[in-house]
Amino acid sequence: MSKQILVLPGDGIGPEIMAEAVKVLKLANDKFQLDLELSYDELGGAAVDKYGVPLADETLERARAADAILLGAVGGPKWDAIDPAIRPERGLLKIRSQLGLFGNLRPALLYPQLAAASSLKPEIVSGLDILIVRELTGGIYFGQPRESKVLENGERMAFDTLPYSESEIRRIAKVGFDMARVRNRKLCSVDKANVLASSQLWRAVVEEVGKDYPDVELSHMYVDNAAMQLVRAPKQFDVIVTDNMFGDILSDEASMLTGSIGMLPSASLDSNNKGMFEPCHGSAPDIAGKGIANPLATILSVSMLLRYSFNQVAAADAIEQAVSNVLDQGLRTGDIWSEGCEKANTQAMGDAVVAAL
Amino acid sequence: MSKQILVLPGDGIGPEIMAEAVKVLKLANDKFQLDLELSYDELGGAAVDKYGVPLADETLERARAADAILLGAVGGPKWDAIDPAIRPERGLLKIRSQLGLFGNLRPALLYPQLAAASSLKPEIVSGLDILIVRELTGGIYFGQPRESKVLENGERMAFDTLPYSESEIRRIAKVGFDMARVRNRKLCSVDKANVLASSQLWRAVVEEVGKDYPDVELSHMYVDNAAMQLVRAPKQFDVIVTDNMFGDILSDEASMLTGSIGMLPSASLDSNNKGMFEPCHGSAPDIAGKGIANPLATILSVSMLLRYSFNQVAAADAIEQAVSNVLDQGLRTGDIWSEGCEKANTQAMGDAVVAAL
Ligand SMILES: CC(C)[C@H](C(=O)O)[C@@H](O)C(=O)O
């Protein structure tokens, strides 16, 4: 039976970069006889425009029925002033939560061809290859109760709740250890156990899970120190596992170490490795519609999709190799361009990957 | 009447660096006729050893009675295994909270003499001068309820609460705007208003306070983006104001941009500018007792103390100038040493500042 992929181009540059990624996906489908079937829908602002909500029930059902989801990016100034309850991001949070996509993999990889793009000194970042494993469906992002209210004295106050259960921590810790096992066997769990009750449980459970992975070297680090160490000596890390909020912050910091966030894909997986795949970067409204966005992160998200949800290692490797070849040819979109390289627009970049594949 | 300063050397390298800072403080006292009186007590692990708790009631009373507090650093492996309720950090959190030290100022300043120490490219960080204003007595650090429990199904769970009230946000926002006013008139408020209820209130109240500061340019940024922008282009920031947890993470990240966290002081102020002053770095147990720690952050904390709590601008400036002169002389402790400079131990560095003053 053929595999169903739901494509959600989203907002801003989403549709442009997705067009290129879909070309690559279709070619891989033919070349490696993957028997994939694509369907399309909207998420985020585009869904607000079409359905009145950032994630329509029918879209959610299609996403449930699909074997994997490929997402562009969501959000933009057009929807900044609308009711917070239907902001584009809400659609993203809802699809993550409703599909149980708790395991978020965010690689921070420095492409040797792009080493100059980093704001860090070459010796600090050359060869950088970190994987951040972020818990994506729990913690303060979804914790109840959360409320905004007026106190008796007339003062406003608001609060959020940061909860974690043993099973939530256990399953994301396992993802961290499993990833470390197929990489350099080092896992750093990041928390704030010197202050937070939830972090104390986090640390205890990660320790317990670690008993089943004697071959992986486990360490713990406070989040403030991790934010510092990522700047000081990022190559000390192999895999980092952390909670939803800390993962949000540290994965963005780590991706920026490479200087080329336009290159970084991500995966959000459920317990059966069904997943949603998307670039780490946002919808970049400032350059939307100009045809100059970098499609490579989305193309590499296709590679992650084939690798993690369909176990199509050869096809996934081939796409990564094609991207690397295109960089070797000297082709660059504006965001990664440097002296001596050839400027390419979104479509030219996509075509080059197709040709290389 | 003379001003009372309570000195809390703390743990690890605390006593060593404090000895040098006290020399400088005493000299400034004589030279500028400040009429200061010093007394000493313990905080953190040293207090656990002496009193059985990381902040004894009598110490807290002395701190209340004092006009300012000078702190070294707390914590160390010796107290890692003790009851979490009396860990060294608890003393730090308690003194902050009990004294109402809500306004935490953490400068990230790159000393031109130490530009090479940064892991970032010189053009990215040269001239860097950011001030992070962190809310220090509210938010998830102190929010109730917080609990660790066993659910009916036998599973453990734990949660924390992140609350903010209008008045808490208002007073720290004012600190941010006031600081921006005497600097480059740019304030960036950092939150996660696309996800958190507390951040939505944070953003609304900061906006309201901003009405009273039309001369300060206010912007808002999500915390994940801020973590990224600090790496990409840190010089875009002047003053950043943010909550307790985000401030913890971002101030450490920002301080590491300078490459010389051993140089950075901090102030924690109450609503009357009474404050506690301490280096940004920790207790560095690995080098404690060796006499090689960098005392300059603590010496610069003395300068902040004189400036912020006692309004002794001339004395504060003189100490900063003395530190700068010592760097010009080429004297460096190990943490900031580079080729061509002269290595100095803790005491030699303190003596040099005394001589320069
Ligand atoms: C858009 C936002 C809600 C989202 C998050 O915070 O998770 C984004 O920053 C991300 O990291 O995917």
Ligand SMILES: CC(C)[C@H](C(=O)O)[C@@H](O)C(=O)O
């Ligand atoms: C020691 C710890 C509790 C403390 C904090 O998180 O506030 C420290 O990291 C700091 O930033 O002063």
